[in-house]
Amino acid sequence: MTPQHRWPDGPDETSAELRRALDEASMRGPDDMMLRRGWSAVASPLEPPRARRGFWFAGGVATTAALVVAGAFWLGPRAVELAQSNGRDKGAKNEPATEPATEPATPGPRRLTLEGGVEAVLGRSSIMRIEDGAPRVEGGEVRFSVPHRQPGHPFVVRAEGYRVVVVGTRFGINVDGAPNGPPNGPKAVGVDVDEGIVEVWEAATQRRLARLTPGESWQSPDVAAEAPAAPAAVEPAPAPSEAAPTIPTPARNLRRTGKHGARTLALASPGETATERASAAETPTAEAVAARAALVSGDAPRALQLYRTLAQGTGPSAENAAYEVGKVLNEKLGQPTNAVAAWRHYRAAYPDGILRVEADVSIIETLARTGDSDEALSEATDFLRRRPDSERRAEIARLAGDLYRARGDCRHAVSAYQITLGASRPRDVVEAAAFHRADCLVRLGDAGGADAARAYLRAYPTGKFRGEAAALTSGAGSAPRP
């Protein structure tokens, strides 16, 4: 039972409106689709949520990047660096000036203990920098052993434009490229896992590129080697920007090359063909995004086509799409009959689907709106029988009551309204049911009709049926009305 607001308690219309508004606000909530999308985003919380990248954000990133590059060129490295030089040959002049003062260079691998008990073993030519408490591997190979971490506190290592995220494992990162090379020169990054699970993320786009299990390794594209060939090979990407990811999704774009005797996953090169890109774009997620984009842009037929294709598949995306087909047909294309058929198809495919109730309600409302009251009543009755605990029960019962009343069947209408009165919300639905029940009782010549009308007036002194209800109490309903 949801209590109703006692404040504001003034008798005036403004206070009553404010009370109703507060009641409505306290009943507001996301729809099922929104909750499902939300769950997809947070189910694996190491994945960052979708971020809206406005132009200010892009501008900020660009400015920051420009400052970082300028800093690298003109200011030189400022952070504490832990480095070992492999340029100890005689005559080596460009030995990194980042040698840590507290860590004398030794010729062999060096073992460091970082915050949280993380052990890092630096190779002979490795350069690692600590930034804001997190390590960044800038060159050479560093192997980490990370004690198990609590959820919410993953250990993150940065390497070039990638983030390697772990919760407890043993793994290694190798950044190819001469440590003595230009500070902003392109370098390839490799990650291999001995124990646990490691995720590789692209820092700029916050996309997960790979999820590695023991024995697997991942290699970034060798930018320097591929750069000259890329322009000739790349064809224009497909039009929707979201549908053509710059970094393709791992499932379709990692290939096995068998390095180090273990499965090695390597990113497809930037020079992949348009067909390959289109293939990547046709992943279910991309289709769903494209369908939503089509809806936003007003291209409902395209959205319908995409949803229908997506619905052919399996899993949550297909289920959502199967429901959305009906929604697009009904709301965007004005085809209620086809929409009902689509929702029924959804129900057949997903009898216990998470959108089952939504599908039921959509069918009932659409049938009622199109005047098919027999079917609507049949569906509504079935819903009320099968869903004793549904939150939508009050709405459906009120709709059934209205349909019965419209056909002059006050007895059944009273029963249906009675169900609505058993709930406490939505307030306007309950209010209407209270009045119409009283009205129906009066029409039936039931002596309780006037009492019901008085009860309505007590509960809703400023209700929108107060005039009619007052008439019912004043004897207008003493005899049965047609």
Place this chain on the structure above:
Amino acid sequence: MNTPGLMRAAPAGASLTADIEMVSRCRRGDSVAWRGLYDRYAPVVYRFLSAFGVPSEEREDACQEVFVAVYRSLGLFRGEARLSTWIYRIAARHAGRAARRRRVRGLLSTLLVREPPPPPAADPSERSERLQILDELVSKLSPKKRLVLVLFEIEGVPIEEVAKIAGCPENTAWSRLHYARAELTAMAKRRVR
């Protein structure tokens, strides 16, 4: 004056022990517990963000961001307050930051682009004009008063929990609520006239 809270903030059956148990299961990586926590509190967070004035086009993302923050901070939950109180605090902080960002964005776009920012798109799920008017009026309250009013009047959080979320003494929370109610009523009356 001592209007009771609606007591809807803590879902039925939720106790501190259950909260602690749920959080520790989440910490251990129990995905079922995490799903349970999400299912229980996502509608609450969404409703709170809506009432607190996060525009409809940002709500979904904001809600997700709150849950990512919740997950990341699970290790910091000490069980000294209800889980709902703790989540409200995170959501309130997030909503406050988002509001500041929006203000700065609006200001910059006014200064630099010399065009007013486009009006927020109407949320098709908000069927009631009454609700839109309420949102508009509530958004005119100061953040502190808005927080207390939204938590107490819309979320039904008891005042002692409201005080914890707002980080103020209970009497201050009552005082803020009093002034928020008065301002809201006055604004509503002005609007009617």
